[in-house]
Amino acid sequence: MKQQLGQLALLVSDYDEAIRYFTDVLDFELLEDTVMSESKRWVRVSPPGSSCHLLLAKAANEAQQQQIGFQAGGRVFLFLYTDDFWRDYRKYTSRGVEFVREPAKEAYGTVSVFKDLYGNLWDLIEPVKQ
Numbered sequence: 267m268k269q270q271l272g273q274l275a276l277l278v279s280d281y282d283e284a285i286r287y288f289t290d291v292l293d294f295e296l297l298e299d300t301v302m303s304e305s306k307r308w309v310r311v312s313p314p315g316s317s318c319h320l321l322l323a324k325a326a327n328e329a330q331q332q333q334i335g336f337q338a339g340g341r342v343f344l345f346l347y348t349d350d351f352w353r354d355y356r357k358y359t360s361r362g363v364e365f366v367r368e369p370a371k372e373a374y375g376t377v378s379v380f381k382d383l384y385g386n387l388w389d390l391i392e393p394v395k396q
Contacts, residue, residue: 275321276386277335278324278334281307281309296310336386343386345389351378351392358390365379376391
């Protein structure tokens with residue numbers, strides 16, 4: 267059997283704001299932006315070359331609104347792998363991305379933690395080359 271993750275839903279408060287952040291700040295690609303109804307769009311973004319996508323899902327009710335930025339209860343939620351940690355760290359820092367943990371060399375690679383525009387925590391990781 268072969269399986270893989272295709273996409274993850276990420277709660278956002280505004281589609282256009284989230285699209286701008288992921289495409290302009292993190293350099294993700296906008297894969298799809300399809301209007302489904304007056305209040306719902308199907309918006310997918312992805313890091314260049316990734317087979318796993320983020321579905322930007324606008325919170326539809328108060329319970330969902332309360333979870334924006336807190337989908338993992340304050341833990342690191344998403345892991346962004348890169349082929350050049352320092353290039354991306356410097357680029358993101360220059361674009362105002364808030365890193366909440368200093369870069370560190372770990373057994374698995376170079377890593378730092380940043381917050382996205384909603385407060386979700388991400389690891390930026392350059393894995394050790396095998």
